[in-house]
Amino acid sequence: MSDVNPVPGAASDDEVLLRVENLVKYFPVRSAGLLGKREYVHAVDEVSMTVRRGQTFGIVGETGCGKSTLGRTIARLYDVTSGKITFDGKDITRLSQRRMRPLRREIQMIFQDPMGSLNPRRRVGSIIGDPFAIHGLASGAERRRRVQELMERVGLNPEHYNRFPAEFSGGQRQRIGVARAIAFRPKLIICDEPVSALDVSIQAQVINLLADLQAEFGLTYLFIAHDLSVVRHVSNTVAVMYLGKLTEIAPADDLFTTPRHPYTGALLSAVPVPDPDLSDQREQIILVGDVPSPIMPPSGCRFHPRCPKAAPVCVSEVPQLEPRLGDGPDHVAACHLPMAAGENLINFRPTIDELDRVVEADGSVLPGGAVSEGSKS
Amino acid sequence: MSFRTADGTVQAVRGLSFHIDAGQTLGIVGESGSGKSVSTQTIMGLTLGAQVSGRAIFEGQDLLTAGAAQMRAIRGAKIGMIFQDPLSSLHPYYRVGWQIIEMIRLHDHDISKADARKRAVELLKLVGIPQPETRVDDFPHQFSGGMRQRAMIAMAMALNPALLIADEPTTALDVTVQAQVLRVIRRMQEMFGTAVILITHDLGVIADVADEVLVMYGGEIMERADRRTLFAASHHPYTEGLLRSLPSYGGARERLRPIPGQPPSLLSPPPGCPFAPRCVYVMDRCRTEDPPLLPAGSEAGHISACWLPHDTAARAEVRRRVTESEPAQSPASPAGQVDAVDSAGA
Numbered sequence: 266m267s268d269v270n271p272v273p274g275a276a277s278d279d280e281v282l283l284r285v286e287n288l289v290k291y292f293p294v295r296s297a298g299l300l301g302k303r304e305y306v307h308a309v310d311e312v313s314m315t316v317r318r319g320q321t322f323g324i325v326g327e328t329g330c331g332k333s334t335l336g337r338t339i340a341r342l343y344d345v346t347s348g349k350i351t352f353d354g355k356d357i358t359r360l361s362q363r364r365m366r367p368l369r370r371e372i373q374m375i376f377q378d379p380m381g382s383l384n385p386r387r388r389v390g391s392i393i394g395d396p397f398a399i400h401g402l403a404s405g406a407e408r409r410r411r412v413q414e415l416m417e418r419v420g421l422n423p424e425h426y427n428r429f430p431a432e433f434s435g436g437q438r439q440r441i442g443v444a445r446a447i448a449f450r451p452k453l454i455i456c457d458e459p460v461s462a463l464d465v466s467i468q469a470q471v472i473n474l475l476a477d478l479q480a481e482f483g484l485t486y487l488f489i490a491h492d493l494s495v496v497r498h499v500s501n502t503v504a505v506m507y508l509g510k511l512t513e514i515a516p517a518d519d520l521f522t523t524p525r526h527p528y529t530g531a532l533l534s535a536v537p538v539p540d541p542d543l544s545d546q547r548e549q550i551i552l553v554g555d556v557p558s559p560i561m562p563p564s565g566c567r568f569h570p571r572c573p574k575a576a577p578v579c580v581s582e583v584p585q586l587e588p589r590l591g592d593g594p595d596h597v598a599a600c601h602l603p604m605a606a607g608e609n610l611i612n613f614r615p616t617i618d619e620l621d622r623v624v625e626a627d628g629s630v631l632p633g634g635a636v637s638e639g640s641k642s
Numbered sequence: 643m644s645f646r647t648a649d650g651t652v653q654a655v656r657g658l659s660f661h662i663d664a665g666q667t668l669g670i671v672g673e674s675g676s677g678k679s680v681s682t683q684t685i686m687g688l689t690l691g692a693q694v695s696g697r698a699i700f701e702g703q704d705l706l707t708a709g710a711a712q713m714r715a716i717r718g719a720k721i722g723m724i725f726q727d728p729l730s731s732l733h734p735y736y737r738v739g740w741q742i743i744e745m746i747r748l749h750d751h752d753i754s755k756a757d758a759r760k761r762a763v764e765l766l767k768l769v770g771i772p773q774p775e776t777r778v779d780d781f782p783h784q785f786s787g788g789m790r791q792r793a794m795i796a797m798a799m800a801l802n803p804a805l806l807i808a809d810e811p812t813t814a815l816d817v818t819v820q821a822q823v824l825r826v827i828r829r830m831q832e833m834f835g836t837a838v839i840l841i842t843h844d845l846g847v848i849a850d851v852a853d854e855v856l857v858m859y860g861g862e863i864m865e866r867a868d869r870r871t872l873f874a875a876s877h878h879p880y881t882e883g884l885l886r887s888l889p890s891y892g893g894a895r896e897r898l899r900p901i902p903g904q905p906p907s908l909l910s911p912p913p914g915c916p917f918a919p920r921c922v923y924v925m926d927r928c929r930t931e932d933p934p935l936l937p938a939g940s941e942a943g944h945i946s947a948c949w950l951p952h953d954t955a956a957r958a959e960v961r962r963r964v965t966e967s968e969p970a971q972s973p974a975s976p977a978g979q980v981d982a983v984d985s986a987g988a
Contacts (some may be wrong), residue, residue, distance in 0.1 A: 327816035328787070419893035434904050435674070463844065469887035476897070491816065498889035498898070535821040537846030539888055541869045544850045551825060552818045554772070555786045607868030 279354075282453060282485045283339065288348035290331075290338045294560060307558050308334040310509040311348070313586070316453070316502075321479070321486040321501030323517065325493055325532070329556060332489045336455045340372050341365055353452060358593040370400060373446040377605065378457035379438030383430040387439055390426035391415075396448040415444040419474060436467035440474065441585040447478060455487045460495060472499060493536050497521055502595075503527050508567040509559055511586060515596040523606045525589045525598035528568045530610050550610045568600065574602045575615035652908045654680045654692075655861045659935075662854075665831065667838040669852030669869075670786035671845060671884075675905050677861035678841050682807045686721065687713045691948065701804065719749040722798030722836075727792035731783035732782040739763070739778030742797050749801055765796035769826045788819035792826055799830050806831075809841045824851055845888060849873060854943070857881050860906045860916030863935060867944040877946035877957060880917045915947070922964055923950055 289312075291305035308331045316322040326332045338344050339350055340356060350358045357368060376382040383392055394412045397403040403411055413423035419440040421433075430438055439459060446454050456475070460468040472495065478484055490496050497502055497517050504514040505528065513526040524530045534550045552571050557563055563570050567580040578601045588594055589603035604610070655677040662668045672678040685691050685705055687696045698705040699815075700721065705713070717723075725731050733741060742762040747753060766774035769792040770772055771785075782790055791811060798806055799894065812820035828851060831838055840852060848869070855872045857865040862968070865878040876882050883901035890896070900936065903920040912918060918928040927949050938946040939954045951957050 327818065436904065464905070465845070465884055466673065466887045466901035467904075469889075469898035470902075472889075473900060475899055493817070494889045498895055525719055531818060535817040537817075537820070537824075537844065537850045539845040539873065539885065541849045541850045541873050544846075549825075551821050553770070553822070555788060555819075 280317050282318045282350040282353060283487070284338060285312060285314050286351070288312045288338065288350065289346040290334055291346045307509045307562050308559060309338060310562070312506075312509075312511050314504055314511065315516060316485060316487060318452075318485055319479070319483050320501040321488050321499050321504040323488045323490065323496040324506055325490060325496050325503060326506035326554065327491060327532075328628055329508075329559065330506045331559070332506050333457050335506070336374070336457050336487060336489050337556075340374055340455050341368075342374075354405060370396070370449040370546050371452045373449075373451040373454045375439075375442050375446050375454060375456045375459045377462055379435060379442050379462070380430065382436060382442060385430055388427050389421075389428060389433070392430070393441060393444045393448065396445060400449070402449075411448075412444075415448060418447070418478075419444045420470075434467075435463050436470055439463060439471050443471070443474060443478070443585040446486075447482065448605075450482050451484070453485045453487065455489070457489045458491070459488075461490060461492060467479070468495070475499070482531075493533065505532065508556060508562055510599065512568065513596075513598040513602070514586065515592075515598075519592075519596050523604075525592070525596070525603040526568075526575050526600045527572050527602075527604060527610055529598075530604055530608075531573075534610075548609070548611055566599070569615075569617070573610045573613040573615060573618050574604075575617050576602060577617055578602075580617055651693075653861055653911055654772075654908055655684070656911070657862055658696075658858075660803070660856055660863070661868070662837045662839060665835045666835050666853045667831065667840055667851055669848040669855045670839065670841045670858060671773075671848050672858035673841065673843060673857060673905055674798075675860075675908065677908075678857040678858045679726050679809050681858075682809065682839060682841060686717060686723065686807070687942045705907060715749070718745060718798075718803075720803050721805045721807060722801075722803040724791070724794050724798050724806070724808045724811045726813050728787065728794045728814075729782060729792055732790060734782055737779050737781055738785065738793050739766075739780075742766075742778075742793070742800055745797050761800070762796075765800055766793065768799075768830070769793070769796045770822065783940045786819075788815055788822060791815060791819075791823050795823070795826055795830065799834070799836070802834050803836060805837045805839065807841075810843070811840070812847065813842070813844070827851070846872075857884070860911060861908055862916055862932075864917065865938075865946040865948075866935070867939075867946075868941065871939065871941045871944050873940055875941075875954065877944070877950070877952070878917075878948050879921045879923050879950070882961075883920070883922075914948070923960060925949060930937065 288309055290309040292308055294306055295303050312335060312392055324332045324335065334343065338345060341360070345358050349356060352368065352372065355503065357365065390409065390412050393415055394408050397408045397411065413426060416423045416426070421437060421440050421444065430441065431443065460471050463471060475486065476499070479486065488496060500517045502514065503517045503520045505512050505526065507528050513520065513524065513529050521533065524533055531552050534547065538544045554571050556567045557570060565581050566579040566584050569575040572579065582601065584599040584601050586597040586599045588596060589598045589600065590605060658681050670678045680689060684692060684694055694706055696706065727876065732738065739759065739762045741831055742765060743755070744759040746758045763774045763778050766778055771777050771789055771792060785793060811827070812823050815823060824847065827838065830836060842848060852869050854866065854868050856863055857878065859880050864880045865876065867876065872881065873885065876885065886899045887901055889898060901920050904907065906912065906916050906919065912929070914929040914931055915933055918924050921928065933947045933949045935947045936952055937944045938944050938952045946952065950960055
């Protein structure tokens, strides 16, 4: 691949906190036979992006698209297969665990399942105090004071210092995770589905808390989630991921009003809207079939087997992330046949013949044309 | 209904009443612990050891007093069920088709094995499984999440039940797959006139598919309304709070307005309205007397359990007054506000 650097916006270096260039992460899987070729899960493939200081960069995608792997690879919880990660002006791609350690204070993570990331047999005070112990920064009464300060900051009662995680509700547990993450005022927090396990009313509490902390400490978030309305609400920039590749990156509002990639369009149309009038009016594009295996990703554009606009060029050529249809440098899409504003995918049929019909409008036949209204049994 | 536990008796559901007509979809929405799942499980006789009172009349028969044999004949054949996690409802050791065939032959003793198999293939085709003739012999682990859930729907619909209870059928699925599954349910409903009870926490799904909606909180019904009324002219403060805590779809990005505090414990429910501790409109009366479900607003069938005025104009007036007196939300303080309520509730 030539030296493409499809990074949106030529942001100056000190504005940029995190720069990811052509990042690749493969996981080996057991080969079929004794002499079989070694196979790899292409979890993250040639991903490039730029995260600016003090902003929230959202990543959306469905199960298995590689968004969590991307977050964890950036945090160097996994080794990088190839590519480059520059954090705060420093190349951290190949840093050893020992040299990575001081940077761990600056890159923190918040996970989806607050119960799974908290040791059930340890008291909350000692869990939140861990970062201080690990980095040898505070002990005894001083550590306790700082932990209680943190608990108060994230909306927990400091008197609950000696309680166990099980004694807290889901939302409160997520606050514990947040307290632990902000202990050292990190520069970057990677939030991996931080609110998806929470009830709606509690979810809003945690989102507001994250926003307050960002305003107060100038935090930068990498916000990974599958809920599009949440991602839109919190993010400045949103990237859409499909099968290990970023398919589109755009300022949040642009992405939702004028999606360029048909996958973004389909994703947006599938989201149920809590507004009966809106949901009655719109025609849903329903993608048929499942996401292909990341072990043998489709050639060309990885979305082509399910794309209503797929053409021969989509099978033969990998589209690059670049501005399409006169978009500014901030809005890039990896698509040969991008959607024009207001275009309806329902009117398109793929012009490749290797597959059955792939997409249909709501109200037409079921996949494969199996059922017509007359064939009731 | 209530459960005895080591910590005392949990009153999971209190005073629940609803009805559903053929071909209709009743959405039940509520947060974790609101009693939305346990109420339908009780109807199906799946809550062993629970203390239940009341009646559940299905096609003229009371399900709560029906014997085990009677219930076995009804479950699956007349009332189908779909659960959230399809992998744990399908037996991992048996082929998907075998499980559907078994289901059909259990209730229809006359059908031959070959015919049952043909029917299973037909059903899988109906719910959009590609190559049903070969996939019928797959094991559940060979199916993707969405396919498993569709297989569950095929199984639940195998005997054309009059009622389908779908308990969070799409919660474990991605949005694009969720759209597929919801469409299959809707299609089956149109074809067979099935009544559907859809339990979910997702207000978006409710807005998409429900005809009528029940809002549950703390084991009680807070409000019942048709879909449009619920979203456009809700009466109960809990419904209002739920809708306000959603990020707006499109439009300006305002600060979210969460419902403060935590859901109540069902071990010792407060004497008054279960929502009173978190309610912005709370009055003295709410803390002592549990409000009954009474007609609200102008739409027929719209009922709400709240002491606020049930007349639309008077309710709007109260809303206006409270909204105006709310402290201007400065971005620095709200975490502190939540803090205060949190520690009070914990």
